[in-house]
Amino acid sequence: MCGIAGLIHRGKTGDIGTEMTAMLQSLKHRGPDSTGFALYGSPKGNTLVMRFKVAEQDDMKHGFKIHDQVKERKAEVDKRLKELGATIVSAEDATEYAYRYTLDYGGDKRKLANYIEDIDGAEILSLGYGLELIKDLGDATVVADQYHLKGFKGSHALGHTRMATESDVDIRSAHPYWAYPFADVSVVHNGQLTNYWTGRRDLERRGHRFMSNCDSELIAVYLADKMSQGADLKDAMKDSIEELDGVFTYLVATADSLGMAKDVMAAKPMVLYESDDFIGLASEEVAIRSVFPHEIDTFDPYEGEVRVWKR
Amino acid sequence: MALRTKSHEMGMHTEKLGGRTQQRFFSASEEENFTYPGAFDVDFNKRAEFDADKLSTNEINLKIRDLMRQGYGTIVMKNPGAKHAVAVGILNKLNLQIEGSLGYFGCGLIDGPNIHIKGRVGWSCAENMLAGTVVIEKNAGSTFGAAIRGGDLVCKGDVGARMGIDQKGGTIIVGGRCGAFCGFMMQRGRMVILGDAGKNLGDSMYDGTIYVGGKIEGLGVDAVPGEMTDLDCQWLERKLKQYGLSAPKGVKNMTKIVAGKQLWNYDNLEPSEKKLIL
Numbered sequence: 272m273c274g275i276a277g278l279i280h281r282g283k284t285g286d287i288g289t290e291m292t293a294m295l296q297s298l299k300h301r302g303p304d305s306t307g308f309a310l311y312g313s314p315k316g317n318t319l320v321m322r323f324k325v326a327e328q329d330d331m332k333h334g335f336k337i338h339d340q341v342k343e344r345k346a347e348v349d350k351r352l353k354e355l356g357a358t359i360v361s362a363e364d365a366t367e368y369a370y371r372y373t374l375d376y377g378g379d380k381r382k383l384a385n386y387i388e389d390i391d392g393a394e395i396l397s398l399g400y401g402l403e404l405i406k407d408l409g410d411a412t413v414v415a416d417q418y419h420l421k422g423f424k425g426s427h428a429l430g431h432t433r434m435a436t437e438s439d440v441d442i443r444s445a446h447p448y449w450a451y452p453f454a455d456v457s458v459v460h461n462g463q464l465t466n467y468w469t470g471r472r473d474l475e476r477r478g479h480r481f482m483s484n485c486d487s488e489l490i491a492v493y494l495a496d497k498m499s500q501g502a503d504l505k506d507a508m509k510d511s512i513e514e515l516d517g518v519f520t521y522l523v524a525t526a527d528s529l530g531m532a533k534d535v536m537a538a539k540p541m542v543l544y545e546s547d548d549f550i551g552l553a554s555e556e557v558a559i560r561s562v563f564p565h566e567i568d569t570f571d572p573y574e575g576e577v578r579v580w581k582r
Numbered sequence: 583m584a585l586r587t588k589s590h591e592m593g594m595h596t597e598k599l600g601g602r603t604q605q606r607f608f609s610a611s612e613e614e615n616f617t618y619p620g621a622f623d624v625d626f627n628k629r630a631e632f633d634a635d636k637l638s639t640n641e642i643n644l645k646i647r648d649l650m651r652q653g654y655g656t657i658v659m660k661n662p663g664a665k666h667a668v669a670v671g672i673l674n675k676l677n678l679q680i681e682g683s684l685g686y687f688g689c690g691l692i693d694g695p696n697i698h699i700k701g702r703v704g705w706s707c708a709e710n711m712l713a714g715t716v717v718i719e720k721n722a723g724s725t726f727g728a729a730i731r732g733g734d735l736v737c738k739g740d741v742g743a744r745m746g747i748d749q750k751g752g753t754i755i756v757g758g759r760c761g762a763f764c765g766f767m768m769q770r771g772r773m774v775i776l777g778d779a780g781k782n783l784g785d786s787m788y789d790g791t792i793y794v795g796g797k798i799e800g801l802g803v804d805a806v807p808g809e810m811t812d813l814d815c816q817w818l819e820r821k822l823k824q825y826g827l828s829a830p831k832g833v834k835n836m837t838k839i840v841a842g843k844q845l846w847n848y849d850n851l852e853p854s855e856k857k858l859i860l
Contacts, residue, residue: 535762536743536762536763537724537742537743537744537761537762540686540704540705540723540724542704542723555664555666555685555686555704556664556683556685556702556704557663557664557665557666557685559664560663560664564663566682566683566701568702568720568721569683569702569721570702570721570739570740571721571723571724571742571761573742573743573761573762573780574743574761574762574780574781
């Protein structure tokens with residue numbers, strides 16, 4: 272069934288790493304397979320943040336040469352970045368297979384993403400100026416500890432706890448999804464799209480790539496495609512209500528906004544808390560309560576509803 | 583012989599039913615009412631309070647049961663923290679005051695208690711409720727009062743989609759608006775919406791009555807407008823007053839929705855006739 276959550280501090284930054292960890296941990300029962308975070312920190316000029324992996328967690332348990340392969344893949348990433356004219360400003364390894372690079376790069380992001388993902392096992396989880404996308408197997412506290420997310424400051428965030436249904440239990444199929452190749456756009460989703468393959472074929476014909484068979488990735492790419500044609504976020508989301516078929520509630524974040532959309536059947540839950548300086552959304556109120564333990568007024572958005580908030 | 587109860591004499595339950603369902607109405611004041619084996623003898627004047635903040639759902643429900651066992655008839659629960667499945671399966675007379683909000687499936691499968699919730703409730707509140715009252719001061723999520731069979735379920739704020747789906751009796755009252763598909767496959771009872779109602783209201787309803795004070799986005803299949811009678815108005819005035827509510831434009835201006843009962847004849851068709859329409 273999956274659990275999704277989102278938060279946005281308006282006009283200020285907050286401890287979004289700790290807050291989102293608490294929200295997702297309280298949604299663990301909705302999805303114990305994997306947990307993902309899309310955290311929006313403060314951009315540092317034109318420095319790009321690239322989160323990527325060169326193997327699945329499960330790969331590390333198999334094969335005699337996997338540890339050497341991981342090193343080789345990472346070296347190949349470094350080599351290709353240099354070829355593209357990107358300068359690695361900093362490199363951090365949260366795990367043996369997942370990395371955080373900051374880059375000086377003014378070139379085509381799609382070209383960069385395609386060239387890096389051409390390496391066997393490599394996948395860019397996010398590429399942006401504020402967005403950092405972290406996802407792995409396990410519950411929220413496990414992933415947050417593994418990737419040192421406590422103390423991560425920022426303006427807004429999305430999160431997801433996944434119960435795998437239509438695709439594998441791996442990092443590739445975990446949410447959130449970055450909307451390749453657009454910087455700073457990410458999506459989390461609870462539901463099922465019934466016109467996934469039709470939509471995917473259409474978007475692939477338009478030059479977009481899919482890294483998984485997960486229907487949630489389609490939403491990210493769909494929105495990115497709409498926005499690339501000039502639609503603003505809210506219009507793109509409104510179109511999705513008409514054009515995406517199935518039952519779904521999803522959250523989307525951009526560099527400065529957070530949005531939610533609910534299908535016309537209102538079949539998937541979403542609870543909303545809204546105040547002057549904070550917006551919290553989650554599949555269940557308990558997640559919002561993990562940030563606001565005192566009594567708060569919440570409500571359910573209605574069927575077919577689209578909302579967007581600026582930070 | 584048809585059973586007539588006080589509620590019939592009061593003008594309730596006047597739907598012309600075809601005899602497919604039978605219902606016996608529960609009244610808290612009647613001595614002949616059914617009491618569950620093992621029900622606790624509680625005293626409404628005996629009051630207990632407990633803090634649910636650090637308790638799990640299971641511990642909260644066991645705490646309520648334990649207090650009833652000790653004879654407490656009035657229980658105040660503090661800090662429920664929007665936990666799920668709280669105050670479920672209470673088959674006892676009881677005054678339960680919940681000072682906060684509940685998560686999903688709160689107050690489900692209850693038969694008899696009077697529950698007052700100061701906060702909000704999540705999805706599926708009071709599902710399959712048999713008797714008693716549940717009053718919510720703030721908003722409620724979707725599938726509010728799904729398949730309830732009796733009692734009064736009142737939300738003074740807004741309610742989500744699919745409220746009263748498969749409602750089989752009792753009364754659901756909403757102070758604000760409600761979402762889509764409310765009253766879907768409703769079979770009996772009454773639903774009162776003082777604000778606006780979403781699309782597909784009363785879709786495929788078999789019977790029962792829906793009153794709407796605001797705008798209706800759209801009626802479902804076989805849901806049709808009915809004629810507001812004096813009996814309807816009297817009942818609405820009385821019922822709303824009971825919970826401190828009133829219709830913004832007066833009960834006379836509310837819209838009454840009933841079943842067209844065109845779909846209802848489907849089961850009377852011969853197998854060969856069914857093939858023709860399938």
